[in-house]
Amino acid sequence: MYKLIAIDIDDTLINDKKEVTPATQEALEQAVAKDVVVTLATGRAYASAQQIARQTGLNVPIITYQGALVKNLMDENVLYERYVPIYAARRLYEYCLENHLHLQTYINDKLYSREVNQKLIDYCELNKTPYFIEPVFSKVIEQPTPKMLIIDDPDKLDEITPVLHELLGDEVHITKSKPYFLEIMHREGTKGHALEFLAQHFNVDMKDTIAIGDSWNDHEMLEAAGLGVAMGNAIDALKEIADFVTLSNNEDGVKHVIDKYVLNV
Structure with a gap:
């Protein structure tokens, strides 16, 4: 009998x-x-x-920032939190500065960038997220963050991932949530670690x-x-490691899983 379901959003x-249909x-x-x-369980x-x-009426802890933050919906208590190590944040910032890469970070659940550009605007439109500009970005880098994000061409991100x-x-975990989003968290900031924590919690x-x-950023939790x-619309690499492939997100794939494995319809 399945007792806990963790569902990615996007x-x-x-x-x-x-x-949500x-x-x-x-x-x-x-x-x-x-x-x-x-x-x-989301990178958001x-x-x-x-x-x-x-909107869905859920009233439980949710897994956010790829697993770096688990927080209650009701009282907003933080149950699990992992920050990007400061030394890694500094190195990442310097690397992005030298290589003219767009880097954004999150402090107290607010999104910060060094400058406004189309990548930032498009990202914030997609996620319905406001942004804050801090030209002296080194100030922001010194503060605890659950996630840092580089936005660029997918091939470029593939090229720099081994370098990073x-x-x-x-001490860090690097993953892609979408082809053009490269996300950097603490090594225990994965959806897999967070799922294990929640299972223990409940x-x-x-x-x-x-x-x-x-997406590939889901593979740790699928494996756990x-x-x-x-x-059905997942990347092939995820389908290969999955126990089951459901319908697509436009065909109520999540409902199909719940009907089959929880409600036994």
């Missing part, structure tokens, strides 16, 4: 119109009615993720958990869960 829970909403409610813990900031979580692994060391055995996602599910 291209998983929500369709291409950025909506009524059919998927009903499935979530039916799962909760069966005492299944349903949570979100808490402020962005909580809007969707509240070498530069930043083993006293659920890992074999009784389901994780659903579409008792049932790892890739969306």
Whole structure:
């Protein structure tokens, strides 16, 4: 019997119109009615993720910043938090400055950038997130952050990823949430670590958990869960490691999983 479901948001829970469909909403409610813990696991900031979580009526801790922050929806208590090591943040900032890369960071759930550009504007439109500009960005870098993000051409990001692994060391986790978003967290800031933490928090055995996602940043939680599910629209690499491939985000893929494995429809 599955007792905890962690669901990615973008291209998983929500369709291409950025909506949770009524059919998927009903499935979530039916799962909760069966005492299944349903949570979100996203790369989004808490402020962005909580809007969707509240729309769906969920009232549990949610996994945000790729797993670097787990926070209650009701009282906003922080249950799990991992910051990018300061030395790594400094090195990353200097590297991005030297190589003219767009870097943004998050302090107290607010998004900061050194300057306004189209990458920042497009990102904030996509995530419905306000931004703050700090020209003296070295000030921001010294403050604790759950996630730093580089936005660039996918090929460029693939090219610099091994360089950043070498530069930043083993204390950080680097992943892509979308082809053009390269995200840097603490090494324990993964959806897999956060899922394990929540399972322990709710006293659920890992074999009784389901994780659903579409991108490579979901692979740790799919591998950690008792049932790892890739969306029909997921990248091929995720489908290859998944226990089950459901329908796409435009075909109520999340509902399909809940019907099959929780409601036994």
